[in-house]
Amino acid sequence: MPRTISRDTQLCMSLSGRPGNFGTRFQNYLYQALDLDFVYKAFTTRDLPAAIGGIRALGIRGSAVSMPFKEACIPLLDELDASAAAIQSVNTIVADNGWLKGYNTDYSAVASLLASHAVPKDIHFALRGSGGMAKAVASAFRDSGLRHGTIVARNPDTGQALARGCGYEWRAEPGDEKPQMLVNVTPLGMEGGHEATALAFTREQVQAADWIFDVVALPVETPLIQLARELGKPVITGAEVIVLQAVEQFVLYTGVRPEAELIEKAAEFARG
Template sequence: MSIPFAEVIGDPIAQSKSPAIHGFWLERLGIEAAYRRFHVTAGDLRDYLDERRGNADWRGCNVTMPHKQAIIPLLDRVDAMAAQIGAVNTVVREHGALVGYNTDAPGFLEPLRRDLAQTHLFRMARILGTGGAARAIVAALADAGAVLVLAGRDPAKARAILDTLDPGGEHHAVPLSHFAEPTDFAFDDREGCLDLVINASPLGMTGQPPLPFDFSHVPPRSICYDIVTAPARTPFLNEASRRGYRTVDGLSMLIGQADHAFRRFFGAHPPRGEDEELRRRLKA
């Protein structure tokens, strides 16, 4: 007997933790459905969507590298937020149409909600990376009123992202190497400031080069956030903790964005009261 299913696609895809997250929630809620990995190369993306469109059991898919931008012209419709960001990480079939969403932005913001609900003298975020996830983070934080410093290997690409996503903002684009060298900049250390330092790149991930970063760039009382999920505690986060900074790991964003996708795929709210058990499973 066939059952409803969703999946995550990418190239590579074996490392994805999404099946463990969605599988945990389906199990806890007693929903008879499945969530799988499916390896899709760039050349196979169109054929994949054409085949899944005709499968009545397919509820949609999450989209990982390198397809978050390439998939957009292949869809019937794209949500306004995803269109603004220029990246889709969730595809849902709605009344026969394939609709693209971006759940990275709300997923990223989820662990920062209490901070962003407060009033601040100034908000600044230093973001390292210019990929699809970084675009979502830029859009989310610009909308939250933060001044952004976006660092990438190609500063021109970083500048283009800022100008596209928040053309009226007073943001700054710098080379990634800017944060690798020490600085003696005198930071505003008033308690009413909210400072974020975010690794939105794959650097520091298992199998990737280390993140080149000097902690003299971290203002007092900053929140250090790394979206890398393998390992969950990256060298960047470990050093931030050692220095006394508050940290947010990549599982926070991963679980948060999966929450929004799960609701669209399966029409139910995940049991978020069991996040600690889910985290234990993901780290096992």
């Protein structure tokens, strides 16, 4: 039976410009399966300081943070974990007696996937995007030993800053170069967006690449991932990233690490 919510139930939440259902379904499935007195709810806001103040004032245990709040929330927090301080991007807030600490579990998820997929360290990649998630991905690439990369971003300020900070090149558009690995860290191809059918790279570039990595998690099979599979390319998907980072958030909130089999069941339920 579903757990009865009481005054002692701990609330966890998410803040996103475009809330989805994955985190809510994933976290609540695990709370139920492990008989934990927690509940999770997704929110959006037009008043970020008030929303962060609410986390502090109401004793909310933690919050996931998505676009466009990953960098904007930093001045509103009390402390940054090393995972967030190094890249100045937060995707998780944990509250302890009103003290708000920011973490970045995107970074650890991407680093883990690069290792588990055995991506060669000498590969040349192009990463499209320069926002908070792009910082996490580019930093994970750098710290995993991938030295040859290009940041593709129309915004010269954020694009050049990210490239400079990670030791990569920068260019405003993908152009006609054909890197060995293509990485999309933009909303292109995102479900419900105005560019849901768009590709971050050309078909020719996908055809020439050895690896495709799309951080967009919904839909699971983005246009870029669909094309890559059609062409027989190895892929890393946003669906993989979202599960790994969500597990780490769950551990930060509850102190409990679920077994792998239960994580897979929760992920399957969340996608349903």
